[in-house]
Each structure stands twice: as structure tokens, then as C-alpha cells.
Amino acid sequence: MSDKKTKKEATEVTKKGLSIFLGKISGKEQLELEIDRLNSHVITLELDLQSSRNQLEKKEVLAKQAVSDRQEAEILLNQERIRTRTLSHELETIRAESQGKLKFRGTDTLSLQAIQTYLSKLKSFHDPAGGLLTAYLPQGTRLSGVISEKVFERVEEETRTLLDRLEPDTGLAFFYDIHRMVCEAIVPPFPITSPAWQLGHSFDVSLLEEILSKDYRMLVLVLHAGESFIGFAPDAQVFDTEELIRSSVKEKHSKGGFSQRRFERLREEDIAHHMDKVLEALYRILEENKLIDCVILSGDFQLIGEIRKRLPFNLEIIEKPSDIRVEKASGEEILRTVLSSRRYLL
Structure with missing residues (x-):
């Protein structure tokens, strides 16, 4: 009975040792497989790294080439800019000379x-x-x-x-x-x-x-410091309303220094007072004549600019360069002048 028990225990020990031995062999294979897998992954990473290095080298070459190309392009661009400026200057010079030579016949x-x-x-x-x-x-x-x-x-x-x-x-x-x-x-x-x-x-x-041939309802203003004219023509043929506005305005003088500055200030005050009188008459005529096709302005360009600021926005304004002197011209002569046409022989 004791011998059987001893044999049984020996058999179990043998089986257990064999199982442990086989288990060790199996674990080694798994480690080897894991090592092979890791080695394979390392190789893949090394290949990827080499590929990345190659791409980086190519990009560096391209970048260097791009910098070189950009520098070359900037040089060419600067050359073209200089050439363009030179040609533009020459063209402006030629135009100025040609315009100086070209005159109306x-x-x-x-x-x-x-x-x-x-x-x-x-x-x-x-x-x-x-x-x-x-x-x-x-x-x-x-x-x-x-x-x-x-x-x-x-x-x-x-x-x-x-x-x-x-x-x-x-x-x-x-x-x-x-x-x-x-x-x-x-x-x-x-x-x-x-x-x-x-x-x-x-x-x-x-x-x-x-x-x-059209019958324009027109308002005519001839503006000068100290003497201005306002006329309204309902049919562009004769003035229905005429008004001559006079006021005292100091004449210009050429003295310098404080005296001149004081004189100019007083003259500007006189002109402002004159323009107030012109505007008063203008607004009265506009109130009496609601329908106006256009306003013709002539005279001093600074006074014209001042009047333009005060006129209603819905009025069509025409500036008519002329040398009309209201103190020497009748209403009929003023109307004939502003209704004249200008002919240019080219």
C-alpha cells in the first residue's frame, strides 16, 4: 500500500516537472516572437526615419532653391521698377513738352x-x-x-x-x-x-x-467783391428780375507786415458782409421763383465756391468763366454773355 502511494506521488511529480518544462519552452517562444515583432517594428521605424530624412533633405534643397529664386526675382523686380519709373518719367516729360507745344488753333x-x-x-x-x-x-x-x-x-x-x-x-x-x-x-x-x-x-x-431752343428757367449770379448781380429769366430770353448788390469793400494793397494782415482781415469782413447781402437777395428770389432749371455762376471763383455751399442741393449749377464786370454791363449784356457758346478749333 505504501509502495503504491510512493509510485503515485513520483508519477505526479514527474508530470508536474514536465508541465513546468514545457511551459518554459512555450514562454521562450512567445518572447522570441515578441522580439521578432519588435525588431520588425524597429526596422519599419528606421525605414520611415530614413524616408523622412530624405524628404527633409529634398525640402531643404527646394527651400534653398526657393530662396535663391526669390532673391533673383526680387532683383529682376527691382530692375523692372527702376525701368518703369524711368520710362514713366520720360513719358511725363514728353507729355509735358507735347502739351506745351500743342495749342488750339x-x-x-x-x-x-x-x-x-x-x-x-x-x-x-x-x-x-x-x-x-x-x-x-x-x-x-x-x-x-x-x-x-x-x-x-x-x-x-x-x-x-x-x-x-x-x-x-x-x-x-x-x-x-x-x-x-x-x-x-x-x-x-x-x-x-x-x-x-x-x-x-x-x-x-x-x-x-x-x-x-429750350426755354430754361434760369438764375444768373455774377459775383465780385463789393458788386454782384442776380437775375432770373423764366424763358432764357430776358430777365424778369434783376438785382444789383453793392457794398463797400476795401481794395487790395501790397504792403507787408502787421498793417497788411490787419487790412486783409478788414477786407475779409467787408466781403463777408457783401456776401450776406447777396445771400439775402438770392433767398428772396428763390422764394419768389420756386421752379428753376439751373443756376449759372460767374465771377470770382472764391465767391462762387462760397455760394455753392449755400445753394439748395436740388439745383443744377453751371459755372461760366467770363470777364463780366457788372458795373459796366447791362442785364441784357449779361444774359447774352452767359447764353453764349464757346468754339474751339482743334
Whole structure:
């Protein structure tokens, strides 16, 4: 009984030892497998690292090349900027010289009767080849913005330059013969409101005739320090209301120092007082005549600027350069002057 028990225990010990031995062998294999896996991961990481290094080296090369290219581009850009400035300066010099040489062939002031005779003559022109150009340019409009590019190129550059110099408040009408037998501009007394043009066998004067024949309800102000004129014409033919405003304003003098500054201050006060009287009369006439198509301003440009600030915003204002002296001109002469047209021979 004791021997059987001893054999049984020995057998169990043998089985247990074998199990432990086999377990050790199995754990070693797992470790080896884990080591192989880690080694494989290390190799992968090393490959990724090498790839990253290669990419970084390429980027560094590209970055260096980009810096070099940028520096080269900046050098070229600076060279072009210098060249552009030089050419711009040369161009401005040439323009200034050419503008100094280019002059209008002549200028005329045409009364209402004279402009009607002039338009009648223009209508009589006929060109079988269809080379007569008419263009109506409102204020601020260039010829290039109205007519076609093909026709624009047929107008001589000198003519275009002279035409661009004209910037009248009322716009202008341009009459041009492609063969330059006729080349002139008309500035009407009242605004050209829409652009138009034609190239044909005759000049189109219908828009000018329409402008000149309209009965405008107009207010005329001729402003000078100490003596100004206000007139209202309900039909652009005769003044229905006339008012001459006079006040004492000191004459200018050329003495210097404190005396001159004090004198100028007193003169400015006199002018301000005169303008108060003008505004008082102006507001009274505006109150009596509600419907006004336009206000024509002439005289001293500083006083014109002051009046413009005080006029209602809904009134159309036209500045008319002229040398009208109200102390020497009658209302009829003033009206004839402001209703005149200006002719420029280009």
C-alpha cells in the first residue's frame, strides 16, 4: 500500500516537472516572437526615419532653391521698377513738352444768333465717303468712352489730346472730318446730358439745336467783391428780375507786415458782409421763383465756391468763366454773355 502511494506521488511529480518544462519552452517562444515583432517594428521605424530624412533633405534643397529664386526675382523686380519709373518719367516729360507745344488753333465766343448760323453751316457739309464724325460728350466723359475703338483710332492723337484738355461743366459737342477739313468742339451754355455719336455723310447738330431752343428757367449770379448781380429769366430770353448788390469793400494793397494782415482781415469782413447781402437777395428770389432749371455762376471763383455751399442741393449749377464786370454791363449784356457758346478749333 505504501509502495503504491510512493509510485503515485513520483508519477505526479514527474508530470508536474514536465508541465513546468514545457511551459518554459512555450514562454521562450512567445518572447522570441515578441522580439521578432519588435525588431520588425524597429526596422519599419528606421525605414520611415530614413524616408523622412530624405524628404527633409529634398525640402531643404527646394527651400534653398526657393530662396535663391526669390532673391533673383526680387532683383529682376527691382530692375523692372527702376525701368518703369524711368520710362514713366520720360513719358511725363514728353507729355509735358507735347502739351506745351500743342495749342488750339483758335477760340471764339458765339452768341445765340451766331451759334445758330454756325450750326446751319455745319448741316450743309456732305461727305459721300461717310467720314464726318459727331460726338456729344457730357461733363466728365472722354471721347474714348463714347465712340468705337476703331473710329477712335482714326482721330489724330493731337486732336484727342486737345479735346481731353476741355472739361466744361456743360460738356461739349465734337465735330470732326476724318480728312481734318473740320476739327472743332462746341461748349454749349446748357448741359449735354447723355453721350451720343455718329459717323456718316453729314454732321448731326440736332441735339445742340434742341439744347439751344429750350426755354430754361434760369438764375444768373455774377459775383465780385463789393458788386454782384442776380437775375432770373423764366424763358432764357430776358430777365424778369434783376438785382444789383453793392457794398463797400476795401481794395487790395501790397504792403507787408502787421498793417497788411490787419487790412486783409478788414477786407475779409467787408466781403463777408457783401456776401450776406447777396445771400439775402438770392433767398428772396428763390422764394419768389420756386421752379428753376439751373443756376449759372460767374465771377470770382472764391465767391462762387462760397455760394455753392449755400445753394439748395436740388439745383443744377453751371459755372461760366467770363470777364463780366457788372458795373459796366447791362442785364441784357449779361444774359447774352452767359447764353453764349464757346468754339474751339482743334
